[in-house]
Each structure stands twice: as C-alpha cells, then as structure tokens.
Amino acid sequence: MSTTSLPPSLMATLPGDFYTDPEVFALEQKRIFESMWFCVVRAADLPKPGAFKTVQVGTESILITRARDNSIRAFYNVCRHRGARICTEESGEVKRAFQCPYHAWTYDLEGKLIAAPNLTKMPDIDRVEYGLVNVAVREWLGYVWVCLADEPPSFEDTVLGDVRTRLGDLVSLENYDVANLAVGRRIVYDVKANWKLIVENFMECYHCATIHPELTEVLPEFADGYAAQYYVGHGALFGENIQGFTVDGSEGFDRIPTITEEQDRRYYAITIKPQVFVNMVPDHVILHRMFPLAVDRTVVECDWLYLPEVVASGKDVSHSVELFHRVNQQDFEACERTQPAMSSRTYAKGGVLVPSEHHIGLFHDWVREKLGR
Ligand code: FES
Ligand SMILES: [Fe+2]
Incomplete structure (x- = not known):
C-alpha cells in the first residue's frame, strides 16, 4: 500500500474500501465478530x-x-x-x-x-x-x-487485556462494580456508518472542541484534543465549577461507594475490541454495545448504569443521560457524514491521523492483522 511519503506529524489511515467493500465486511464477520468474544x-x-x-x-x-x-x-x-x-x-x-x-x-x-x-x-x-x-x-x-469460535480465545487475554492496556490494571474498572449497577436508561441508535468509523471516533478527542460543546464544558482538558484514551490510566478531570457529569454540569448522584478518591471527579474510557465502549464517571457507567449489521450500518445499544437505589427511587436521571446522549448523537452524526466519502476516489488511499490520533494506528494495525491484509 504505497502512500506518498508523509511528514512525521501524519500517519496514514486505512484506505477507503475498508469502510465500503462488502468483501472486507464479510471477512470481518468471519475473522473478528465470529471469532472473538x-x-x-x-x-x-x-x-x-x-x-x-x-x-x-x-x-x-x-x-x-x-x-x-x-x-x-x-x-x-x-x-x-x-x-x-x-x-x-x-x-x-x-x-x-x-x-x-x-x-x-x-x-x-x-x-x-x-x-x-x-x-x-x-x-x-x-x-x-x-x-x-x-x-x-x-x-x-x-x-x-x-x-462463536470452535476454540474461543482467552477471555483474560483479549477482553480483560484491552482493559489492562487502557487502565493499567483491572481493579480500576472493578471498583465501579458494573455487574451490580442497574440500567437507568437504554437508547438504541441506528447508525449509517461502518463500525470502524465509530471505534476510531471513540478513540480520539481531536473532534471534541468542534462537535461536543457540552462535553468540553464538563471536561475542559478535552478542548485540547487529547482523549483519555491517548494515555494509559488517565481520567479526564471535571472542570472546577462542575458538580457532576450532567448536561449542564449540575449535581449528579451519590458516587459509587467502591471507587477510589483518585477516580472521583474524573471520566475514564475504554475500548474493548471489537464492539464495546465503557465510560466511567463517579456516579454512573455508560456502556455501548455495537452490532455491525452491514458495511455501512451499525446498531449501537447504549446503557446508562446507576446504583440500584438510584433507579429504584425513581430519581430523574435525564440531566445525567442527556450529556452522553448528545455526545452520542454528535459522534454518530459525524460518522454518518464521513461514511459516504469513504467511496470517493479522493479517499481511495485513505486520510491521515494527526499526533493526537496516532494511537488509532494501533487499531488499524490490529484490523489489518485480523484480515490478513
Ligand atoms: S422442525 Fe422442521 S425446520 Fe424446524
Ligand atoms: Fe466524540
């Protein structure tokens, strides 16, 4: 795959046909979705x-x-x-x-x-x-x-491995006790975009200042374009006068009692390949499951998980849900805007990644290795 020589600031993305070719998608179905957890x-x-x-x-x-x-x-x-x-x-x-x-x-x-x-x-x-x-x-x-594999890969190495790679350890996620939280809201998004565009978008924050005004208000460091996923173990700090991870920075709920002092007032994000995103904040966890249905269509089910007493009490979670619901809509709209251009002749060799996106290159390497391309 010869790309014209790039300046050191830039790295090549995958070529456009990785996002449009039904044969690539068929190979992903076999070698990724039907082979992994x-x-x-x-x-x-x-x-x-x-x-x-x-x-x-x-x-x-x-x-x-x-x-x-x-x-x-x-x-x-x-x-x-x-x-x-x-x-x-x-x-x-x-x-x-x-x-x-x-x-x-x-x-x-x-x-x-x-x-x-x-x-x-x-x-x-x-x-x-x-x-x-x-x-x-x-x-x-x-x-x-x-x-679906005849011999499933090790859950510890693959799924838990992705968590360790991101957070540095497993206990940082275990602290949120996700299994015992309750679903406060579920929203299903039908996104007209290839699943990899959604993964890439989730991994970077170069777009945060442009499309996520509410999120950058709550997490001011996101305005610089460096996502929590750029670093190992980093959680983005809430802004000084932000009281909770809500659409207007107003107070959220009691924090999950088992998280550490260090995890308070921070947002952490994990990508578990191939189709799960976990977002952790002090009082809730947001978990995305993607169902890639076609080369240009992905259904995303997103759960907002709270302490069981918050859900049982019937407390209003809408301020809390609204923040990431808007982030989801803003992100998925961006992915849908990108999808049609993937088949443009000008994108045949792909685009470029800037330094704050270079870690996406590791995801591309992984996809290429899985597909043997
Ligand atoms: S019983 Fe005949 S196909 Fe199921
Ligand atoms: Fe985003």
Missing part, C-alpha cells in the same frame, strides 16, 4: 428461566436464554431438522421449551431435543446430538458475552 445482552434483561433474546453476531443469529438452573445459555438460532429460525422475535419468553414453527421440533432450555412429531418412532435419534448447537458463554460486568 462479543458482548450481546445485559444479563438482567433475562430475568428468569425461559426469557430469551436473539441477536446478530457476524452472519449468525444467536438465541440467548436462561435455563432452569438460572445459568445463561446461548445457541445458534437454527433448527436441527431443516434449518428454520427457531425464534424470530428480538426478545420474549417461553414457558419451558422452544418449538420450531415449521415442523414443531421442540427443544428444552438447555437445548436438548425433547419432542417432535413421531419422535417416539425414531428411537435412534440422539436427543442431545440433535439438540440446538451451543455457543460459548461468559458473564462479565453484568453482560453476557458469547464466542
């Missing part, structure tokens, strides 16, 4: 046995449910008879079994085949072997993570 649902959204959700992971539809022993299970949403989708709804609840709507093969919550028309006349059918195909599952931060 992928965060799918909040465990609390499956409150009891039989509650289920279906999600798209790479090219596959995955069915996630809670079994009778309360453990979370994930299966390919594909009937073992002749392949019909078992569940077509995004979420729902079954009593004790999933029944295929085509010829009524029926599977219990552990995926075992328990009934089918004339099944008793076919005693040679092994009920487990012809059960739903399992997907590896982990629970972490109160979320369900799945991996």
Whole structure:
C-alpha cells in the first residue's frame, strides 16, 4: 500500500474500501465478530428461566436464554431438522421449551431435543446430538458475552487485556462494580456508518472542541484534543465549577461507594475490541454495545448504569443521560457524514491521523492483522 511519503506529524489511515467493500465486511464477520468474544445482552434483561433474546453476531443469529438452573445459555438460532429460525422475535419468553414453527421440533432450555412429531418412532435419534448447537458463554460486568469460535480465545487475554492496556490494571474498572449497577436508561441508535468509523471516533478527542460543546464544558482538558484514551490510566478531570457529569454540569448522584478518591471527579474510557465502549464517571457507567449489521450500518445499544437505589427511587436521571446522549448523537452524526466519502476516489488511499490520533494506528494495525491484509 504505497502512500506518498508523509511528514512525521501524519500517519496514514486505512484506505477507503475498508469502510465500503462488502468483501472486507464479510471477512470481518468471519475473522473478528465470529471469532472473538462479543458482548450481546445485559444479563438482567433475562430475568428468569425461559426469557430469551436473539441477536446478530457476524452472519449468525444467536438465541440467548436462561435455563432452569438460572445459568445463561446461548445457541445458534437454527433448527436441527431443516434449518428454520427457531425464534424470530428480538426478545420474549417461553414457558419451558422452544418449538420450531415449521415442523414443531421442540427443544428444552438447555437445548436438548425433547419432542417432535413421531419422535417416539425414531428411537435412534440422539436427543442431545440433535439438540440446538451451543455457543460459548461468559458473564462479565453484568453482560453476557458469547464466542462463536470452535476454540474461543482467552477471555483474560483479549477482553480483560484491552482493559489492562487502557487502565493499567483491572481493579480500576472493578471498583465501579458494573455487574451490580442497574440500567437507568437504554437508547438504541441506528447508525449509517461502518463500525470502524465509530471505534476510531471513540478513540480520539481531536473532534471534541468542534462537535461536543457540552462535553468540553464538563471536561475542559478535552478542548485540547487529547482523549483519555491517548494515555494509559488517565481520567479526564471535571472542570472546577462542575458538580457532576450532567448536561449542564449540575449535581449528579451519590458516587459509587467502591471507587477510589483518585477516580472521583474524573471520566475514564475504554475500548474493548471489537464492539464495546465503557465510560466511567463517579456516579454512573455508560456502556455501548455495537452490532455491525452491514458495511455501512451499525446498531449501537447504549446503557446508562446507576446504583440500584438510584433507579429504584425513581430519581430523574435525564440531566445525567442527556450529556452522553448528545455526545452520542454528535459522534454518530459525524460518522454518518464521513461514511459516504469513504467511496470517493479522493479517499481511495485513505486520510491521515494527526499526533493526537496516532494511537488509532494501533487499531488499524490490529484490523489489518485480523484480515490478513
Ligand atoms: S425446520 Fe424446524 S422442525 Fe422442521
Ligand atoms: Fe466524540
């Protein structure tokens, strides 16, 4: 990939076709989304046995449910008879079994085949072997993570590794007790942009002064263009007269009691490859899960997580939610403005990264390595 020689201040980005070519996206589905740990649902959204959700992971539809022993299970949403989708709804609840709507093969919550028309006349059918195909599952931060690989990579090295790389350790995140927080608000954004534009945008703050007036008011250092993710372990300090991480700098809620003095009045951000962002402030955590659905379309589910007593008390979280909701809208609008230009002939060789964005080069190296390009 020959780029004209760049001055030391600049680094090349990925070329435009990485954001537009369906073949590149198909390769990402196989080698990234279907090979790595992928965060799918909040465990609390499956409150009891039989509650289920279906999600798209790479090219596959995955069915996630809670079994009778309360453990979370994930299966390919594909009937073992002749392949019909078992569940077509995004979420729902079954009593004790999933029944295929085509010829009524029926599977219990552990995926075992328990009934089918004339099944008793076919005693040679092994009920487990012809059960739903399992997907590896982990629970972490109160979320369900799945991996479609036959041999999943180490969760410790990949997912937890990204947290350590960003924060310097794991305990800095554990202090926020994310698993025991409650969802105060969830907003789903349908973004007409490639998932990598969203990752790159999240990693840099060169754009903060231009498009995030409310955020730079709360975090004045962001006006200089250096994001919390440029440094290891750095949290951006709140402005002097800012009382809380809210849209107008007004007071937030009680701080999460297990965070340190050092973490008070600071904002931290982590990118967990390939599709999770974690934002930590003293009184809440904002977690983004991306679902890349096409080369130019990504659905982003964003949860605002608070202490359970804040949510249970019915306190008004709108000032708190509004700040990052605006940041999301501003960011996604910027990504949508960039997407159409990715196919311009003038962007065939890509663009450039300035020094405060050079760390995005590591993400590009990682993508290239995964795709073997
Ligand atoms: S395809 Fe599901 S029962 Fe036939
Ligand atoms: Fe932004």
